Amino acid sequence: MKKISGGVTAAKGFKAASTEANIKYKNRKDMMLIYSESACTAAGVFTSNVVKAAPVMWDKEICSSIHPVHAIVANSGIANACTGEEGKRLCAETAGEVESLLSLPKNSVLVASTGVIGMQMNMEAVKRGIAQMVPELSDSEEAATGAAEAIMTTDTHSKQMAMEFEISGTTCKMGALAKGSGMIHPNMCTMLSFVTTDVSISHDLLQKALKTVVVDTFNMISVDGDMSTNDSLMVLANGEAGNKEITEEGDDYNTFVEALNSICKEMARMLAGDGEGATALFTAHVINADTKENARTLAKSVICSSLTKAMIYGHDANFGRVLCALGYSGVLFDPEKVTLSIESEAGSVLMFKEGEPQTFDEEYATKVLSAEEVIAVIDMHIGTEEATAWGCDLTYDYVKINADYRS
Amino acid sequence: MKKISGGVTAAKGFKAASTEANIKYKNRKDMMLIYSESACTAAGVFTSNVVKAAPVMWDKEICSSIHPVHAIVANSGIANACTGEEGKRLCAETAGEVESLLSLPKNSVLVASTGVIGMQMNMEAVKRGIAQMVPELSDSEEAATGAAEAIMTTDTHSKQMAMEFEISGTTCKMGALAKGSGMIHPNMCTMLSFVTTDVSISHDLLQKALKTVVVDTFNMISVDGDMSTNDSLMVLANGEAGNKEITEEGDDYNTFVEALNSICKEMARMLAGDGEGATALFTAHVINADTKENARTLAKSVICSSLTKAMIYGHDANFGRVLCALGYSGVLFDPEKVTLSIESEAGSVLMFKEGEPQTFDEEYATKVLSAEEVIAVIDMHIGTEEATAWGCDLTYDYVKINADYRS
Numbered sequence: 001m002k003k004i005s006g007g008v009t010a011a012k013g014f015k016a017a018s019t020e021a022n023i024k025y026k027n028r029k030d031m032m033l034i035y036s037e038s039a040c041t042a043a044g045v046f047t048s049n050v051v052k053a054a055p056v057m058w059d060k061e062i063c064s065s066i067h068p069v070h071a072i073v074a075n076s077g078i079a080n081a082c083t084g085e086e087g088k089r090l091c092a093e094t095a096g097e098v099e100s101l102l103s104l105p106k107n108s109v110l111v112a113s114t115g116v117i118g119m120q121m122n123m124e125a126v127k128r129g130i131a132q133m134v135p136e137l138s139d140s141e142e143a144a145t146g147a148a149e150a151i152m153t154t155d156t157h158s159k160q161m162a163m164e165f166e167i168s169g170t171t172c173k174m175g176a177l178a179k180g181s182g183m184i185h186p187n188m189c190t191m192l193s194f195v196t197t198d199v200s201i202s203h204d205l206l207q208k209a210l211k212t213v214v215v216d217t218f219n220m221i222s223v224d225g226d227m228s229t230n231d232s233l234m235v236l237a238n239g240e241a242g243n244k245e246i247t248e249e250g251d252d253y254n255t256f257v258e259a260l261n262s263i264c265k266e267m268a269r270m271l272a273g274d275g276e277g278a279t280a281l282f283t284a285h286v287i288n289a290d291t292k293e294n295a296r297t298l299a300k301s302v303i304c305s306s307l308t309k310a311m312i313y314g315h316d317a318n319f320g321r322v323l324c325a326l327g328y329s330g331v332l333f334d335p336e337k338v339t340l341s342i343e344s345e346a347g348s349v350l351m352f353k354e355g356e357p358q359t360f361d362e363e364y365a366t367k368v369l370s371a372e373e374v375i376a377v378i379d380m381h382i383g384t385e386e387a388t389a390w391g392c393d394l395t396y397d398y399v400k401i402n403a404d405y406r407s
Numbered sequence: 408m409k410k411i412s413g414g415v416t417a418a419k420g421f422k423a424a425s426t427e428a429n430i431k432y433k434n435r436k437d438m439m440l441i442y443s444e445s446a447c448t449a450a451g452v453f454t455s456n457v458v459k460a461a462p463v464m465w466d467k468e469i470c471s472s473i474h475p476v477h478a479i480v481a482n483s484g485i486a487n488a489c490t491g492e493e494g495k496r497l498c499a500e501t502a503g504e505v506e507s508l509l510s511l512p513k514n515s516v517l518v519a520s521t522g523v524i525g526m527q528m529n530m531e532a533v534k535r536g537i538a539q540m541v542p543e544l545s546d547s548e549e550a551a552t553g554a555a556e557a558i559m560t561t562d563t564h565s566k567q568m569a570m571e572f573e574i575s576g577t578t579c580k581m582g583a584l585a586k587g588s589g590m591i592h593p594n595m596c597t598m599l600s601f602v603t604t605d606v607s608i609s610h611d612l613l614q615k616a617l618k619t620v621v622v623d624t625f626n627m628i629s630v631d632g633d634m635s636t637n638d639s640l641m642v643l644a645n646g647e648a649g650n651k652e653i654t655e656e657g658d659d660y661n662t663f664v665e666a667l668n669s670i671c672k673e674m675a676r677m678l679a680g681d682g683e684g685a686t687a688l689f690t691a692h693v694i695n696a697d698t699k700e701n702a703r704t705l706a707k708s709v710i711c712s713s714l715t716k717a718m719i720y721g722h723d724a725n726f727g728r729v730l731c732a733l734g735y736s737g738v739l740f741d742p743e744k745v746t747l748s749i750e751s752e753a754g755s756v757l758m759f760k761e762g763e764p765q766t767f768d769e770e771y772a773t774k775v776l777s778a779e780e781v782i783a784v785i786d787m788h789i790g791t792e793e794a795t796a797w798g799c800d801l802t803y804d805y806v807k808i809n810a811d812y813r814s
Contacts, residue, residue, distance in 0.1 A: 050734040050735070050738070050740060051730045051731055051742045052734075081727060081730075081731075082726075082727045082742070082759060082764055084743070084762050084764065085763075117726075117731060118758075118759070119764070120764070227735035310806055310809030310810045313806065313810045314809070316810065318525075319489075320486070320525035323488075323489050323524065324458055324634075326457070326458065327458030328455070328456045328634035331457070333457060335457060335458045335489070351525075355489075357490060357525045357526070357527070394806055394809075395806060396803045398713075398717075398806070399803050399806060402717030402721070403717045403720045403723065
């Protein structure tokens with residue numbers, strides 16, 4: 001299993017395109033299209049927010065059955081959420097337009113939107129965008145990068161990656177793109193992330209693999225505790241690698257899960273590190289917890305706290321905030337057994353050991369806390385389970401970005 | 408029932424004092440003492456954080472039995488949380504010092520601390536502070552104000568109030584003080600708030616009244632979603648008003664609950680409005696929900712969202728964020744029945760009606776959103792229950808205050 005360059009066009013048979021459709025943003029790309037001539041098996045996990053955007057409802061329906069899927073069309077600027085009946089109609093019309101121009105069967109196009117909630121899409125702009133993209137579809141790396149860029153909102157850089165691996169002797173590839181960077185607190189997945197692969201795998205196992213992988217990757221990140229109405233993680237598998245179709249669990253399935261996990265974990269870390277206004281990736285690593293679920297809850301509670309996040313921004317060794325966040329997580333534990341260190345590439349500082357505060361050099365601690373990734377290592381001393389969660393610091397810029405996001 | 412001037416010294420027999428003990432802060436008051444010569448019945452509700460500060464453990468023990476209580480001693484600057492065995496010893500020593508100087512029985516003094524977690528108290532400073540305060544105890548309004556000021560941390564102003572009411576023809580009084588203003592997300596109560604009353608009431612009923620009242624007052628506010636290790640709300644009732652002791656539920660008990668509720672609601676609103684860095688009080692009023700508990704959860708979810716809070720700071724009518732926060736609250740509902748208005752003293756704007764976004768005048772909406780209190784009125788259209796939650800906006804100053812709180 002090795003990392004290769006590229007993104008969603010790395011796997012055989014996948015093309016991408018992007019364009020300036022002027023849906024809301026001006027002078028930048030705001031639409032993207034991913035396409036496979038071969039029909040794909042598709043799986044998805046979506047926001048568990050009760051208020052779901054129109055495209056989420058559309059995609060859930062398609063991904064839950066074994067519809068052959070050929071494309072994903074996505075826009076940034078407007079989320080098509082809280083848009084009532086009109087929003088649903090516009091979503092279906094968007095898919096229909098792609099199907100028509102690419103001569104695809106009905107219900108073979110997934111749709112995704114990200115941006116402001118409560119505004120209606122401009123359908124003329126959407127149609128113009130689709131018409132511009134279809135003739136530009138390409139399997140080049142640039143096309144993949146363009147697609148990743150087109151769905152950025154407040155992201156400071158685009159996110160994509162690709163992997164190569166073998167399944168029973170056949171070389172397979174997998175690529176992905178994702179966008180953040182606010183309203184991210186995935187209870188299932190995050191904002192928008194699309195994965196393409198040329199592996200041949202059954203619909204049931206593709207969905208199972210995705211559900212397995214999401215728990216310790218996208219579900220373990222948070223930027224601001226706000227779970228979006230639009231979160232969608234979708235995988236398209238077109239089978240062009242030529243491996244024997246994976247139809248049962250075993251070595252091939254495990255290899256596929258490993259590849260999917262690597263990609264999802266890396267994309268999740270990238271999203272957390274590029275959270276709105278963030279200057280650092282903030283990782284909580286809980287070890288020796290009693291259960292896996294408790295380890296996850298504890299790690300997540302630490303990276304979700306406004307006060308731990310502000311502490312990372314201030315490079316301030318105010319370690320009591322980490323203990324406080326563990327304490328209100330809902331998990332029962334004995335505070336007198338807990339040990340806490342803060343670590344980074346600059347070193348490691350033991351701050352709290354089995355219930356007692358430790359003395360440490362403040363200057364050194366500030367240095368450790370000033371790295372690009374700061375890790376809180378929390379030893380619960382009551383079991384053997386561990387979990388990792390990724391977040392970011394809370395900065396002036398987060399407030400700035402969100403106080404005037406619509407304007 | 409009427410509001411009167413003053414705070415914790417308003418009720419008969421209560422005295423207060425405050426002083427500069429230099430525990431951590433310099434050139435400001437950082438200790439306070441509340442005292443009643445007559446023994447008080449005491450009740451308390453405390454943080455449900457698993458990591459509890461030493462004074463919380465001390466007070467819980469005392470309030471859970473019918474110990475006669477005479478005083479509360481509190482400091483700001485250091486929280487005495489995550490301080491291990493040494494912290495517990497210092498807490499007991501603090502109470503013992505007050506008992507000794509005031510010739511009080513053992514275990515008759517409650518202790519409270521607020522400030523930085525993980526640092527040990529300077530016991531010499533604490534003892535000096537107590538020695539300075541004891542001779543200064545006074546029932547003046549100034550003494551009450553001084554006590555309210557002494558426990559402020561990042562609060563911008565002190566909070567106190569007092570009420571007068573009749574219980575079966577006897578005039579009674581009740582006063583309170585409270586401090587915020589960060590790490591406030593009370594799952595039971597909030598930071599520090601002390602209530603004094605001259606009503607005569609049994610220990611069981613005092614505790615019951617407090618537990619009843621806290622649910623829709625202190626438990627419905629949030630500044631930053633972080634539940635402190637030190638949250639303590641304590642009531643002392645010394646019986647000096649001379650009413651017949653309240654020993655069962657009935658008219659007298661109901662009058663007492665009403666008074667306690669008025670005081671707690673007002674104090675809770677003050678705390679929310681003076682949240683760290685806040686420029687506005689942000690109120691969510693959920694009506695016509697299916698259950699009371701769901702109404703509370705929905706209202707709380709709206710005021711806890713970083714994105715709705717940033718929207719209030721930006722005076723931006725980005726109403727989709729309110730719907731998004733309702734959607735991830737954990738409560739099931741039909742988004743197509745929901746209606747949302749934003750209201751303030753400047754007017755009212757209907758933004759979302761039964762699942763459909765509404766057109767409204769942006770300029771007018773900005774005016775409505777620029778008031779000192781902004782209220783989101785959310786009609787769920789599925790029942791008759793309602794609840795109100797209070798929060799504040801998220802500002803640059805919140806980040807600033809918390810990025811360098813220790814320094």
